[in-house]
Amino acid sequence: MPSAEQGFRSGTEIRSRNHAASRTEATYRPGRLSTVGGMKGSAAVAGGGIAGLCAAAYLRARGWDVTVFERADRLPATGTALGMWPSAVRALDEIGVGGRVRSLGVEQHHAEIRRPDGRVVAGGDTRGAAYLLSRPALLAALAEVVPGDATVFGTPAPAIADLSAADVIIGADGLRSPTRRQLFGAGHEPRYVGRTAWRGWVPGHRDGVVETWDTDALFGLTPRDGGLINWFASVRTAPGNDEGLAGVRSRFGSWHPEIREVLAAATAETTLQHDLYESPPLPSYVRDNVALVGDAAHAMAPNLGHGACEAIVDGVTLGRLLVAGPDVRTALRRYDRRRRMPTRLLVRASRLAADVAMAGRGRRSRDRVLRTLTALT
Ligand SMILES: Cc1cc2nc3c(=O)[nH]c(=O)nc-3n(C[C@H](O)[C@H](O)[C@H](O)COP(=O)(O)OP(=O)(O)OC[C@H]3O[C@@H](n4cnc5c(N)ncnc54)[C@H](O)[C@@H]3O)c2cc1C
Numbered sequence: 001m002p003s004a005e006q007g008f009r010s011g012t013e014i015r016s017r018n019h020a021a022s023r024t025e026a027t028y029r030p031g032r033l034s035t036v037g038g039m040k041g042s043a044a045v046a047g048g049g050i051a052g053l054c055a056a057a058y059l060r061a062r063g064w065d066v067t068v069f070e071r072a073d074r075l076p077a078t079g080t081a082l083g084m085w086p087s088a089v090r091a092l093d094e095i096g097v098g099g100r101v102r103s104l105g106v107e108q109h110h111a112e113i114r115r116p117d118g119r120v121v122a123g124g125d126t127r128g129a130a131y132l133l134s135r136p137a138l139l140a141a142l143a144e145v146v147p148g149d150a151t152v153f154g155t156p157a158p159a160i161a162d163l164s165a166a167d168v169i170i171g172a173d174g175l176r177s178p179t180r181r182q183l184f185g186a187g188h189e190p191r192y193v194g195r196t197a198w199r200g201w202v203p204g205h206r207d208g209v210v211e212t213w214d215t216d217a218l219f220g221l222t223p224r225d226g227g228l229i230n231w232f233a234s235v236r237t238a239p240g241n242d243e244g245l246a247g248v249r250s251r252f253g254s255w256h257p258e259i260r261e262v263l264a265a266a267t268a269e270t271t272l273q274h275d276l277y278e279s280p281p282l283p284s285y286v287r288d289n290v291a292l293v294g295d296a297a298h299a300m301a302p303n304l305g306h307g308a309c310e311a312i313v314d315g316v317t318l319g320r321l322l323v324a325g326p327d328v329r330t331a332l333r334r335y336d337r338r339r340r341m342p343t344r345l346l347v348r349a350s351r352l353a354a355d356v357a358m359a360g361r362g363r364r365s366r367d368r369v370l371r372t373l374t375a376l377t
Contacts, residue, residue, distance in 0.1 A: 058319025
């Protein structure tokens with residue numbers, strides 16, 4: 001068993017250690033931790049997405065040996081915008097990335113809800129609420145604070161049993177998390193929420209966020225970095241819908257002019273379509289010395305725009321608790337206590353927000369309530 005101070009240093013070293021590790025090992029054996037000046041040890045992170053890089057950045061900056069296994073060959077070059085809420089930006093401050101997000105991102109000044117014909121249902125000043133930033137820009141900013149030798153690209157994470165030399169294993173491998181499956185079996189796979197989503201970007205500039213709601217369908221427009229406008233759309237449909245850009249144009253082509261203009265400028269290359277899933281409740285986000293963070297623990301519908309924000313808060317919170325010690329198991333128990341309930345509530349609230357936005361019955365009452373609230377604030 002190597003000491004925690006030695007930890008993991010390179011993909012080659014890890015691969016050779018994995019070779020030596022028994023594949024049938026049933027329990028994970030933590031290495032020796034140092035608690036001088038904050039707990040230090042070694043961490044193996046499965047997945048170099050948002051949650052994984054946040055945890056890695058926090059731990060590396062406090063003297064941990066961290067290896068991030070990322071199956072993709074490199075960071076993504078393209079992608080759509082994410083809304084970064086204040087709790088996420090504060091967490092990013094703890095790893096030195098908050099300033100980058102504030103300067104690269106576009107502050108959300110104003111938000112509106114409209115009907116398909118363009119009439120405004122509700123709207124208001126949202127200054128200070130969120131920064132909109134593309135996923136590639138966020139990941140690039142995170143990668144800047146995770147030293148280059150910490151991430152092994154093009155390498156799927158080894159099985160948990162093959163990572164027994166790490167003091168802690170962090171499952172940050174997203175919606176279809178192999179780490180979650182190893183911990184809790186196949187009975188906790190994400191479930192389809194009954195909707196597909198399109199996302200894309202077109203050249204241009206806009207100030208405010210607009211969501212346009214109709215029965216079983218919604219369309220959103222937001223500013224973002226890079227001189228681009230971000231758009232998204234969602235409809236209720238059976239899983240496996242792959243209509244692509246043609247589908248979104250046929251479903252939303254008669255909505256108000258701002259939507260028509262964006263769809264006219266959209267291209268197949270800048271349009272993504274994904275069915276939407278959410279995680280079922282997990283019995284725990286931790287087991288032994290393994291912790292789940294981000295979508296691996298709590299994938300949620302995108303309607304409150306919180307998935308990536310919670311992934312950031314998870315990664316930083318886990319890092320902070322590990323450094324606080326006194327040992328890995330206590331830190332992981334505290335992480336589970338702190339993060340499981342609020343994120344479960346957000347999974348439910350996100351589904352509810354989608355139901356409200358895409359409601360059929362009760363639409364008029366909903367709009368009246370929204371108008372009243374807007375008038376009062
Ligand atoms: C339509 C839509 C809109 C959204 N809008 C917002 C928004 O506005 N604001 C917001 O906060 N959130 C938003 N989200 C949610 C957000 O995208 C996710 O919650 C967030 O990306 C989760 O981060 P993560 O790091 O947990 O997972 P991911 O970003 O999925 O990262 C997981 C990483 O693990 C890697 N990986 C997977 N398996 C393995 C393996 N076996 N070995 C090694 N690596 C592996 C993957 O390649 C990936 O890099 C939206 C989601 C959708 C679908």
